[in-house]
Amino acid sequence: MAMINYHRESLRNGLDVIVHEDHSSSTVCLNLLYKVGARNEDPEKTGFAHLFEHLMFGGSKHVKNFDEPLQKVGGENNAFTSNDITNYYVTIPSDNVETAFWLESDRMLSLSFDPEVLEVQRRVVIEEFKQRYLNQPYGDVWLKLRPMAYKKHAYQWPTIGKDISHIENATMEDVKNFFFQYYRPSNAILVVAGDITVDRAMKLSEKWFGGIDDQKTLVRMPDMEPEQSEAREMIVQNKVPVKAIYKTYHMAERVSERYYSEDLLSDILGRGHSSILYQKLVKEKKYFSGISSYITGNIDPGLMVISGKLNEGVDEKMANAEIEKIIQDTIDKGIQGDDLEKVKNQSESSHLFSQIEVLNRAMGLAFAAFLGNIDLVNNEQQYFRKVTKDEVVGAASRVLRPTNCSTLFYLPEN
Amino acid sequence: MVDRSVSPPIHEIRSLRLPEFQKSAIAGDIPLGLIRHEDHPVITLNVVIPSGALQEPLKGITYFTAKMLSEGTSDLNAYQIASKIDFYGGHLDISPSPDHVSIKLYSLKKFFPTLLSLLADILQDASFPEKEFDTMKQIRIQQIKQQMARNSVVAGLQYRKCLFGETHPYGQIVEAKQVNAISHEEVLGHYQKNFLRSPSIYVAGAVDDIEIGLIEKEFSGMKFSGKDSQVMPHPLTSENLEIEKAESVQTSIRMGNITINRKHPDHFRLKVANEILGGFFGSRLMMNIREKKGLTYGIYSSLIHFNELSFWQIGTDVLKEKKDEAIGEILNEITQLQNIPPSSDELFTLKNYMKGKIASSFDTILDTIDLAKTLDLNGMSFDYWNDLFNAIDQVSGEDINSVASKYFDAKSIRIVTVG
Numbered sequence: 001m002a003m004i005n006y007h008r009e010s011l012r013n014g015l016d017v018i019v020h021e022d023h024s025s026s027t028v029c030l031n032l033l034y035k036v037g038a039r040n041e042d043p044e045k046t047g048f049a050h051l052f053e054h055l056m057f058g059g060s061k062h063v064k065n066f067d068e069p070l071q072k073v074g075g076e077n078n079a080f081t082s083n084d085i086t087n088y089y090v091t092i093p094s095d096n097v098e099t100a101f102w103l104e105s106d107r108m109l110s111l112s113f114d115p116e117v118l119e120v121q122r123r124v125v126i127e128e129f130k131q132r133y134l135n136q137p138y139g140d141v142w143l144k145l146r147p148m149a150y151k152k153h154a155y156q157w158p159t160i161g162k163d164i165s166h167i168e169n170a171t172m173e174d175v176k177n178f179f180f181q182y183y184r185p186s187n188a189i190l191v192v193a194g195d196i197t198v199d200r201a202m203k204l205s206e207k208w209f210g211g212i213d214d215q216k217t218l219v220r221m222p223d224m225e226p227e228q229s230e231a232r233e234m235i236v237q238n239k240v241p242v243k244a245i246y247k248t249y250h251m252a253e254r255v256s257e258r259y260y261s262e263d264l265l266s267d268i269l270g271r272g273h274s275s276i277l278y279q280k281l282v283k284e285k286k287y288f289s290g291i292s293s294y295i296t297g298n299i300d301p302g303l304m305v306i307s308g309k310l311n312e313g314v315d316e317k318m319a320n321a322e323i324e325k326i327i328q329d330t331i332d333k334g335i336q337g338d339d340l341e342k343v344k345n346q347s348e349s350s351h352l353f354s355q356i357e358v359l360n361r362a363m364g365l366a367f368a369a370f371l372g373n374i375d376l377v378n379n380e381q382q383y384f385r386k387v388t389k390d391e392v393v394g395a396a397s398r399v400l401r402p403t404n405c406s407t408l409f410y411l412p413e414n
Numbered sequence: 415m416v417d418r419s420v421s422p423p424i425h426e427i428r429s430l431r432l433p434e435f436q437k438s439a440i441a442g443d444i445p446l447g448l449i450r451h452e453d454h455p456v457i458t459l460n461v462v463i464p465s466g467a468l469q470e471p472l473k474g475i476t477y478f479t480a481k482m483l484s485e486g487t488s489d490l491n492a493y494q495i496a497s498k499i500d501f502y503g504g505h506l507d508i509s510p511s512p513d514h515v516s517i518k519l520y521s522l523k524k525f526f527p528t529l530l531s532l533l534a535d536i537l538q539d540a541s542f543p544e545k546e547f548d549t550m551k552q553i554r555i556q557q558i559k560q561q562m563a564r565n566s567v568v569a570g571l572q573y574r575k576c577l578f579g580e581t582h583p584y585g586q587i588v589e590a591k592q593v594n595a596i597s598h599e600e601v602l603g604h605y606q607k608n609f610l611r612s613p614s615i616y617v618a619g620a621v622d623d624i625e626i627g628l629i630e631k632e633f634s635g636m637k638f639s640g641k642d643s644q645v646m647p648h649p650l651t652s653e654n655l656e657i658e659k660a661e662s663v664q665t666s667i668r669m670g671n672i673t674i675n676r677k678h679p680d681h682f683r684l685k686v687a688n689e690i691l692g693g694f695f696g697s698r699l700m701m702n703i704r705e706k707k708g709l710t711y712g713i714y715s716s717l718i719h720f721n722e723l724s725f726w727q728i729g730t731d732v733l734k735e736k737k738d739e740a741i742g743e744i745l746n747e748i749t750q751l752q753n754i755p756p757s758s759d760e761l762f763t764l765k766n767y768m769k770g771k772i773a774s775s776f777d778t779i780l781d782t783i784d785l786a787k788t789l790d791l792n793g794m795s796f797d798y799w800n801d802l803f804n805a806i807d808q809v810s811g812e813d814i815n816s817v818a819s820k821y822f823d824a825k826s827i828r829i830v831t832v833g
Binding site for chain 2 (some may be wrong): 027062093095096101105121122123135137160240241273286290309346348
C-alpha cells in the first residue's frame with residue numbers, strides 16, 4: 001500500500017504545519033483545520049462555528065474580499081463545519097501558491113468585523129437553514145435525533161444550531177469573542193500538499209503565519225454524555241412521502257481501540273446491497289425500500305445509526321421489531337462466512353480510492369493530526385485488518401442494546 | 415515585517431498539462447479510451463451502452479433493463495452478485511441517462527480480473543429474475559414519490575419538459591403510474607431484443623497490458639446489436655410554468671433556454687459569458703442574489719450538453735416571498751451583461767480563474783477519464799480542453815456583450831418555479 005509521506009513542524013506561535021509532497025499535478029492544496037466545531041459552542045449561542053465559516057469569507061484585516069484575489073490567480077476554495085471541526089481548503093496552481101498563504105494567514109490574523117457582512121451572512125445562513133432543514137422532506141431529522149440521543153453533550157445540536165434564533169440574535173461582540181477564542185494559531189492545523197517542496201512550504205508558512213500572535217484562551221469543552229439507560233422513542237408527523245425509521249446507538253469515540261470493530265459492525269449490518277439489513281428487510285421481507293447503517297465517527301463518543309424508508313402499507317412497529325430481531329440474531333449466532341473479510345476489503349478499497357485526490361490526503365492528514373495520531377493516515381487499515389469476528393460480536397452486544405437506543409418514527413401526516 | 419496590504423506576485427496561468435488519453439479499438443470495433451496512472455493501485459472500467467430515452471419502446475423501461483443486469487445471471491442470484499462485488503471491495507454503478515446507460519466498475523487492481531469477469535457475465539448472461547424485478551419496481555415507485563416531494567427535483571424536470579416538450583426524450587417525466595404499468599416480460603424483451611447496442615469502453619488507473627488483454631478477451635466473446643439510426647425529434651418549447659405549493663418556505667427557480675452545442679464557433683465565448691454570469695462563486699448572480707441581497711444559499715448558471723441538444727439553465731432556491739424580486743434581479747444581471755462590457759479587472763480575474771479551474775479538473779484520474787469520455791461520446795477530441803484554455807484569453811468584453819445578447823435573449827428565456 002502506498003504510504004503518505006509527510007513532514008511535520010510547529011511554528012513558534014503553535015501553528016501545526018504538515019507538508020505532503022506530490023508533484024504529479026501542478027496544483028497545491030492548503031487545508032487549514034480549526035479545532036472548533038458545534039461541540040465547542042455555548043448552549044445559548046449555537047450555530048456559531050458554522051456562522052463563522054460564512055463570516056470567514058467576508059473580508060479580513062487587509063483583504064476586503066477573500067474569493068476575488070484567489071480567483072484572480074486561478075484558485076478555488078471551500079469550507080465545511082462539523083460537530084468537531086471547521087475546515088477550510090484552497091486548491092491553487094502551484095505558481096501562485098503564495099496568494100493562498102497570504103489570504104489564509106490574513107484571516108487568521110483578524111477578520112474585518114464588518115457589520116454589513118454579518119447582516120448578509122446571517123440571512124444566507126437562515127436561508128441555508130430553510131433549504132436544508134425545513135424545505136426538504138426529513139430535513140429536520142437531526143434536529144430531532146440529536147437531542148434525543150444526547151442529553152448533556154453538545155452533540156445534541158447540529159452545526160446549523162439548536163434554534164435559528166441563536167443566529168438571528170448573534171451580535172458583533174459574540175462574533176469577536178468567538179474569533180479570538182478559537183481562530184488562533186495554536187488551535188489550528190495547516191496542511192500544505194501537492195506540487196510544492198517541504199522547504200518552500202515551510203518558508204512560506206513562517207513568512208505568512210509566523211508573525212501571528214497566539215493568545216492562549218480558554219477553549220470550551222463539552223460535557224461528557226452519561227451512559228444511556230433506557231430505550232427512547234419519538235414519533236414525528238410531517239409532510240413526507242413515506243414512513244421512515246431512524247435508530248441511533250451510542251458508540252466509541254474515533255480514537256478508541258473499540259472504534260474499529262464497531263465501525264466494521266455497522267458495515268456488516270448495513271453497508272451496500274449484500275449487507276444483512278438490506279438483504280433481510282428490502283429483498284426478503286420487503287418491509288423497506290432502502291435501509292443502511294453508518295457511524296458519525298466523532299472525536300467524542302459518536303453514534304451508530306440505522307435508518308430506512310418503509311414500503312407503503314408496512315406497519316412501522318413491526319418493521320422496527322424486525323430490525324431488533326436481526327440485531328439479536330447477529331449477537332446470538334455470530335458473524336457469518338466471509339462477512340468480516342468483505343467489509344475489511346470494502347474499507348481498504350474506499351481508502352485507496354479516496355487517496356487518489358491530493359485534497360483528500362491533505363484533509364486526512366489534518367484530521368488525523370486533530371485526533372492526536374497523525375500516523376492513522378498510514379496505519380488505520382492495519383487496525384481494521386486485525387479485528388476478529390469475536391470482537392465484532394462483542395461490539396454488537398455492547399452497542400446495540402435496546403437501552404442504548406433512540407428510535408425515531410418519521411411518519412406522513414394523517 | 416511582511417506587507418499584507420498587497421497581493422503576492424500574480425502569475426498568469428500559461429499552460430495546461432493534459433494527461434494522455436489513448437484511443438484504440440478492441441474486439442474488432444469496440445472503441446476503448448484509456449488513461450494510465452500508476453500511483454494508486456485502482457482501476458475504473460466504464461462501459462457505455464448507447465441505449466437512451468430515444469431507444470425506449472416504453473417510457474421508463476431503460477431504467478429497469480439497466481438496473482436488472484446485476485440482479486441475476488444463470489449462475490448467480492442477486493445476493494450472490496452483490497456479495498461478490500462487495501467481497502472484493504468493488505463498486506458497480508449502473509446509471510441510465512437520457513442518452514445512454516453507463517456501467518462503471520471501480521476495482522482494486524488486485525481484484526480486477528475477478529470483477530471484470532463478473533461484469534462480463536452480468537452484461538451477456540443476465541437472467542432478469544421476476545422476483546427481483548417486482549422488488550425493484552416497488553422501490554423505484556417509492557423513490558419517484560420521494561423525489562417528487564422535492565421542489566428542486568420537480569423544478570429541474572419541469573424545466574426540461576418546458577424546453578423540450580413532454581414527449582421529447584430530453585423532456586419526458588417518468589411518473590409512478592407509468593413505472594407501475596411496466597411488466598417483467600416487457601423488460602426482458604427489451605434486453606433480449608436490442609438493448610445491448612455496441613458499447614464504448616473507458617478505462618483508467620493502474621492498467622497494464624495484462625488488464626487490456628483481459629478486457630479484450632472478455633469483450634471478444636460478446637454479442638451486441640448495431641447502433642440505432644433513429645433521429646432525435648425537434649424540441650417543442652412551451653410557456654412559462656408556475657407551480658405553487660402552499661407549504662413551501664422556499665421556491666425553486668429554473669430559467670434559461672435551448673442553446674448551442676460545444677462544436678459551435680461561439681461556444682467558447684458563450685462559456686466565458688456564462689461563467690461571469692453565474693458559473694462560479696464570484697459570479698454576478700452569486701454576488702448580487704446571495705452576497706448582496708441574501709435571498710438564497712446559492713445560485714448557478716450552467717450550460718448543459720446532451721448528445722443532440724444543449725441547454726442553458728440558471729438554478730436557485732430562494733425565499734418564497736422574494737421570488738419575484740429574485741427573478742427581476744436575475745433578468746437585470748443578464749441585461750447588464752448584454753450592454754456593459756466587464757471591466758478589464760473583472761475579465762482578468764475571470765480568465766485566470768477559469769484557466770486555474772480547468773488545470774485542476776485533471777487532478778484526479780477519475781475526473782479526467784469522465785471528461786475525456788463525455789467528449790469522446792460526442793465525437794469530440796480531448797484537445798477540446800486545450801482549445802478552450804487557449805480561447806479564453808482571446809475573449810473580449812465586447813464579445814461577452816455580443817454572445818450574451820445573442821444567446822441570453824430575454825424573449826427566448828423560459829421560467830419555471832416550484833414552491
